[in-house]
Amino acid sequence: MTLDGSTPYLRDAALSFRDVYQWLEAAYKISGAPQCHLLRPSTAVAFPHIPTPALLSPVYTHAIFKVARYLTMGPAPAEFEEKYRTSHEPSSYHTAENRLPRWAEPREPPRIKWLDGHRIRVMLLSLFLLVGLSTFARDHHSDRVADEAWINSEYEIALDLFQKNIHPPGTSPGTVVASDSKHSPNYWYHWVRDAAIVMDKTLVTLYESPETSTADKDKYENLLKEYVGHEYVIQHTQNPSGNYGYNGQGGGLGEPKFNVDDTAFTDNWGRPQNDGPALRAMTLVRFARAYLSRYSYSTAAISYITELYDSKYPTESVIKADLEYIGHRFDQWYNFDLWEEVTNSLHYFTLQVQRCALIEGALLADVLGDSGAADWYNAISSNITTTLDRFWDPNRGIIRSHEQEIRKSNLDISTLLGILHGSGKVHYQLSQPDSDRIFSTLNKLNASFAHEYALNSGRRYPAIGRYPEDLYYNGNPWFLATLAYAELLYRSLLYWGSTGSVTVTSVSIDFFQAYKPISAEIICGVWKDAESRLGIVQEFATDGIMAEQFDRNTGEQLSATNLTWNYGEYLRTYWARKDASAFADQCN
Incomplete structure (x- = not known):
């Protein structure tokens, strides 16, 4: 469908109250009848030019002519109907199936006038049923x-x-505290996920923007460098999920939150949460790319970035550790979702951000000469792409939030968040904002919360x-x-x-x-x-x-x-x- 509407995609069952009037107006135009404008209470509405009614199927267009007979004081212009019949007459033209159903038989309706003096009788209930009462009812409300x-x-x-x-x-x-609230509830903690989302999607965006002043870029760069140092510390902090271990595989990188003094939070909690390392890797990869660009890939800039990604195995660098953690644990069932409630299942949001982190990480690895790791990250991301396809439920028309049937609806805004945060700098497969599956899921979410x-x-x-x-x-x-x-x-x-x-x-x-x-x-x-x-x-x-x-x-x-x-x-x-x-x- 082009944006100018020149070749619109039309479905017979998708006509609205306005559509019928547009088709009728086109019929009058083509037949040479006077220009018609619908007169509503105190408002005259002139509809814009529309494509020829021939874009509709023959059977349905003929049904519109029948509606015209009932809506107007006389039949639709005979010349127009004859012109239509000679070129588009369906084989079933005279069959009973083409008659309007009983509920569409004429009754005495309220009157509406055309500006040119022609009168039209509108049978509201019949028309609404014909074109979809629910659609018109949704259109009338002005939010x-x-x-x-x-x-x-x-x-x-x-x-x-x-x-x-x-x-x-x-x-x-x-x-980065999740909130300034310290009681009822207490959110005065550093959540790995929340911090990474905020630093990536806001601070890094500001840092790399050409509209940001040099002074502000310097300020954001210092905050990001402090964040890098902080994440390195908590990666190596013993916690209930484990420790750093060999090559970051001790389990500790999956710990969801820490106290604001960098010490481990040791109370009972939903752990591990494997979206955190992925989001953090995405944030730091994006910062690394922006940093190298700002300093034109100078020797000093490359030296600093190799501290974030050292191309070594086992690694001691913050980005590579997270990427290795993802690569070894992406299919781990025992991990909690982003709402910290559901475990023993793979989660759509988690897999989307893991996949994006691996793709972005592979690009950085290639730039820094770690081609073997880049190939491995790309292979894992392809595996995740295949796994993500399993989340589509064609019977309900939704992308499920969890692979397992956890809740009755299996609808969750986390799928939408997965699309937004798992798209990266380019639109990867299944993450494109025009995916038909995404819009079907949005429709179900919207209807549910309404x-x-x-x-x-x-x-x-x-x-x-x-x-x-x-x-x-x-x-x-x-x-x-x-x-x-x-x-x-x-x-x-x-x-x-x-x-x-x-x-x-x-x-x-x-x-x-x-x-x-x-x-x-x-x-x-x-x-x-x-x-x-x-x-x-x-x-x-x-x-x-x-x-x-x-x-x-x-x-x-x-x-x-x-x-x-x-x-x-x-x-x-x-x-x-x-x-x-x-x-x-x-x-x-």
């Missing part, structure tokens, strides 16, 4: 979109608050939580989940804009039907969807501050305050929106 001024001011707030959680007072250099929370009543674009069966704090929408949904939509718009097309398949059609008609207007539909998710964040982020969750009924903020991941995700979403906005100019 609040975020204010442009708020979007920009929140960017500054998020930029400030996420940096305040990097090495705050009372912590070791390089520590009915899950009272707060979503009446919203076409609902707030998003972790998974439908969530019981933590009674299960609520999360800021980072709602933002991540918006981010993926913005990145999809960017992808479609850069490629010039949108692919709609039988797998993804249910997602795209929400933005009917399927034409160039899909861009504006997806844009408004993403903007409305930002509107939810604006509605419930008090003075720009975001706790972990907001109440499913009242919207009151709950759980840990100032969640670092929230602010990092807001910055990612902001940047994705900025990049995609060029392809949505016509939507504003």
